Amino acid sequence: MDSKFNKFKNKKEFVEEFKRRIIERYGRSIEEAHITEKYMVLGEMVRDYASVNWMDTKQVIKKQQKKEMYYFSMEFLIGRLLTNNLMNLGIYDIVKDGLADLGIDINAIEEMEADAGLGNGGLGRLAACFLDSLASLNLAGHGNCIRYQYGLFKQKIENNEQVEVPDVWLQYGNVWEVRKPKHACDIKFGGHVDMWFDENGKTVVNHIPSFVVRAVPYDVPVVGYDTRVTNTLRLWNAEIAPDFVTSDKLSKYVAEVDEITQNVYPDDSTEHGKLLRLKQEYFFVSAGINQIIRRHLRNYPNLDNLHEKIAIQLNDTHPVLCVPELMRVLLDDFGYDWDHAWYIVKNTIAYTNHTVMAEALEKWPVQYVKDLLPRVYMIIEEIDRRFRFEVLHSGHGDIINNVAIIRDGQVYMAHLAIVGSHSVNGVATLHTEILKNDVLKDFYMLYPEYFNNKTNGITHRRWLLYSNPQLTSLLKETIGADFIKQPQRLEDLMRHVDDPQLQQRFMEVKLERKQILADYIRRTLGIEVDVHSIFDAQAKRLHAYKRQLLNILHVIYLYLRMKEDPGFRIYPRTFIFSAKAAASYTFAKEVIKLIHCVADKVNNDPEISRYMKVVFIPNYNVSIAEILMNAADVSEQISTAGKEASGTGNMKYMMNGALTLGTMDGANVEIVERVGFENAEIFGLRVEDVDHLKQENAYNVWDYYNNHYEIKRVVDTLTDGTFSSDPNDFRVIYNELMFKNDEFYVLADFNAYKDAQERVQQRYQDKAGWARMCLVNIAKSGFFSSDRTIKQYAEEIWHIEPLEVK
Ligand SMILES: *Cc1c(COP(=O)(O)O)cnc(C)c1O
Numbered sequence: 001m002d003s004k005f006n007k008f009k010n011k012k013e014f015v016e017e018f019k020r021r022i023i024e025r026y027g028r029s030i031e032e033a034h035i036t037e038k039y040m041v042l043g044e045m046v047r048d049y050a051s052v053n054w055m056d057t058k059q060v061i062k063k064q065q066k067k068e069m070y071y072f073s074m075e076f077l078i079g080r081l082l083t084n085n086l087m088n089l090g091i092y093d094i095v096k097d098g099l100a101d102l103g104i105d106i107n108a109i110e111e112m113e114a115d116a117g118l119g120n121g122g123l124g125r126l127a128a129c130f131l132d133s134l135a136s137l138n139l140a141g142h143g144n145c146i147r148y149q150y151g152l153f154k155q156k157i158e159n160n161e162q163v164e165v166p167d168v169w170l171q172y173g174n175v176w177e178v179r180k181p182k183h184a185c186d187i188k189f190g191g192h193v194d195m196w197f198d199e200n201g202k203t204v205v206n207h208i209p210s211f212v213v214r215a216v217p218y219d220v221p222v223v224g225y226d227t228r229v230t231n232t233l234r235l236w237n238a239e240i241a242p243d244f245v246t247s248d249k250l251s252k253y254v255a256e257v258d259e260i261t262q263n264v265y266p267d268d269s270t271e272h273g274k275l276l277r278l279k280q281e282y283f284f285v286s287a288g289i290n291q292i293i294r295r296h297l298r299n300y301p302n303l304d305n306l307h308e309k310i311a312i313q314l315n316d317t318h319p320v321l322c323v324p325e326l327m328r329v330l331l332d333d334f335g336y337d338w339d340h341a342w343y344i345v346k347n348t349i350a351y352t353n354h355t356v357m358a359e360a361l362e363k364w365p366v367q368y369v370k371d372l373l374p375r376v377y378m379i380i381e382e383i384d385r386r387f388r389f390e391v392l393h394s395g396h397g398d399i400i401n402n403v404a405i406i407r408d409g410q411v412y413m414a415h416l417a418i419v420g421s422h423s424v425n426g427v428a429t430l431h432t433e434i435l436k437n438d439v440l441k442d443f444y445m446l447y448p449e450y451f452n453n454k455t456n457g458i459t460h461r462r463w464l465l466y467s468n469p470q471l472t473s474l475l476k477e478t479i480g481a482d483f484i485k486q487p488q489r490l491e492d493l494m495r496h497v498d499d500p501q502l503q504q505r506f507m508e509v510k511l512e513r514k515q516i517l518a519d520y521i522r523r524t525l526g527i528e529v530d531v532h533s534i535f536d537a538q539a540k541r542l543h544a545y546k547r548q549l550l551n552i553l554h555v556i557y558l559y560l561r562m563k564e565d566p567g568f569r570i571y572p573r574t575f576i577f578s579a580k581a582a583a584s585y586t587f588a589k590e591v592i593k594l595i596h597c598v599a600d601k602v603n604n605d606p607e608i609s610r611y612m613k614v615v616f617i618p619n620y621n622v623s624i625a626e627i628l629m630n631a632a633d634v635s636e637q638i639s640t641a642g643k644e645a646s647g648t649g650n651m652k653y654m655m656n657g658a659l660t661l662g663t664m665d666g667a668n669v670e671i672v673e674r675v676g677f678e679n680a681e682i683f684g685l686r687v688e689d690v691d692h693l694k695q696e697n698a699y700n701v702w703d704y705y706n707n708h709y710e711i712k713r714v715v716d717t718l719t720d721g722t723f724s725s726d727p728n729d730f731r732v733i734y735n736e737l738m739f740k741n742d743e744f745y746v747l748a749d750f751n752a753y754k755d756a757q758e759r760v761q762q763r764y765q766d767k768a769g770w771a772r773m774c775l776v777n778i779a780k781s782g783f784f785s786s787d788r789t790i791k792q793y794a795e796e797i798w799h800i801e802p803l804e805v806k
Pocket residue numbers: 077120121122123125539540541620621622625646647648649650652
């Protein structure tokens with residue numbers, strides 16, 4: 001690569017190169033080029049600029065024989081990369097000014113980039129934040145995922161209901177990726193396994209597949225902040241393996257191949273959808289492992305030291321087939337004996353648990369795994385057999401059924417993950433405690449030394465520096481720029497939180513961010529919101545346990561009271577929701593409809609709408625989060641205690657100066673631990689209370705309904721036609737609450753939530769006190785930078801050290 005073409009050290013060089021590339025690429029002048037063409041050429045320039053660093057990073061790793069980490073994740077919720085990459089490379093201002101000279105607004109170009117929505121929510125966003133921190137901390141850490149043809153669906157709202165539309169994010173191609181056909185490999189499915197002994201008595205295994213697909217990698221450079229270290233996010237695309245198919249069967253085969261990398265989380269409510277997901281899991285695991293092995297063997301004579309040079313982190317159980325797949329390669333392809341192979345596998349792989357929700361703990365019918373992955377299944381069986389033996393002979397026979405990997409015709413993926421790795425971590429202190437004492441307590445008894453906590457984090461670069469330049473400037477003026485590289489230094493702000501002038505300037509910055517969000521809401525939804533009202537936001541996936549229902553029921557309560565009592569008025573409030581529901585999740589979709597129906601009533605009531613507005617921002621994604629979080633005054637984190645593993649949305653709001661209105665759940669606990677109860681608004685049942693109610697069978701939703709008039713009034717509106725003329729519209733919600741005994745304690749927490757909301761409105765009216773509280777939150781948010789999280793993983797699990805790329 002000729003680096004002189006890829007450096008634009010100043011504005012003039014940038015402008016020259018940009019003009020030249022537009023002409024070369026499109027045969028048009030700058031004036032004639034379309035905005036999407038300008039975007040693509042700029043993106044390619046930035047990617048090429050990063051390529052030199054990319055090459056040098058690879059060489060340093062090879063020369064210095066550095067250990068590397070691979071983050072295996074089914075999801076990377078990346079969002080846009082242009083601004084992030086320009087900023088991390090330190091060339092944003094050069095490019096912005098150069099474009100301005102050409103009469104081009106950089107913001108308009110930034111808007112051309114499609115969000116890379118390769119994930120559902122928090123878990124995928126965490127993976128993306130981790131990549132940014134890894135590179136920024138000079139650590140060799142790469143991502144391994146699928147190149148989904150379509151991102152998570154786009155959400156539209158029609159007749160107050162969610163409609164899913166395909167997200168064609170690759171419409172104009174992906175400027176960041178480089179196709180690497182030379183690194184392609186074939187992945188085998190189905191068929192049968194032949195085994196025999198060779199002349200030395202060693203087992204020989206031959207898997208004759210019924211289906212072969214070619215995995216072709218697309219590499220995306222991951223650039224760090226103010227460093228030349230550049231890592232790789234490898235996205236695998238499924239393509240036909242030409243030797244495998246005959247032309248008469250081509251079209252059916254092509255369809256079967258394409259399906260594998262078509263969608264994020266294909267609908268798993270059908271037999272067919274489920275198998276497809278298992279195919280996806282093995283596809284990207286097998287391809288990723290294959291690549292790691294091939295690369296390792298280019299640098300080292302054999303695989304004996306694999307665990308010393310490679311760490312693999314499993315983001316939840318989705319990639320857990322890494323365990324049997326790596327075993328398979330070591331046993332079948334390289335002739336290792338079981339114990340040696342097992343030692344290498346266990347010491348390479350580590351597992352992160354993300355949930356305590358029983359229905360989210362992955363398991364697969366034995367028959368699926370057996371049919372689709374016959375050899376891998378044999379290995380899982382052997383892992384299970386040996387593990388059972390070990391447990392029995394360690395005197396814990398009584399727990400065998402709780403910890404077995406294969407039981408009652410199912411493969412328990414979390415159990416396979418724990419048995420096959422050397423580290424099991426939860427994602428917040430409370431979550432890890434729940435794993436140890438409840439969900440995985442039998443494993444904790446067997447292997448206490450495996451268990452550790454790594455509280456999640458967010459990259460403060462994307463979520464503060466780049467998305468909130470107004471606040472960043474104010475912070476720089478107040479405490480200097482040290483916090484940019486050392487987010488813990490935000491703590492320096494503590495010395496200034498009582499400064500009335502700073503308090504006032506903070507409120508001005510917040511107002512500016514609220515105005516930006518208000519403009520977006522007006523432009524896209526036609527709703528006028530009052531920027532002087534309290535911006536109260538709940539933005540996250542729609543789930544019963546996250547309790548958007550509690551929030552909207554409280555809105556209904558306020559509406560009814562204001563309608564009935566002209567003497568009762570609230571401080572003006574804008575309730576902002578944003579959430580996608582899984583396409584097959586009926587309850588969640590009804591909640592979205594309820595929010596819209598309530599919004600219609602409230603926003604169109606001339607009297608009530610002076611005091612509150614209800615806004616649902618469609619299609620929640622990273623780009624929306626970037627303008628929503630930093631405009632919020634109140635951060636709604638109101639999950640049923642014990643259910644939200646960590647949450648990361650909570651951290652984004654905190655870092656941008658919002659009050660957490662939340663339960664003692666997930667990382668909320670650690671937020672309060674840092675800011676103090678006086679700088680948060682905590683309410684509701686604690687984990688112990690919920691456990692107690694459950695154990696004693698002490699919760700009866702009808703008691704709450706009958707004994708609290710306000711609760712009864714609110715619940716009745718679900719079926720009495722107040723918000724919809726069709727009494728069946730919210731029937732599923734009503735039934736979940738009243739006939740399934742309110743599994744998530746919505747009504748049990750209602751009064752506590754209402755009181756907390758009243759305190760919020762009291763506190764907001766003391767502007768200085770409010771600003772001080774927000775400043776304390778910002779000051780204490782450094783801990784939640786994913787730089788801290790990644791340092792802990794690097795030191796305590798991966799044992800990797802910073803690179804020096806000069
Ligand atoms: C941060 C983020 C999430 C996670 O939000 P939680 O409140 O932690 O569930 C989900 N989706 C997007 C787009 C995000 O940016």
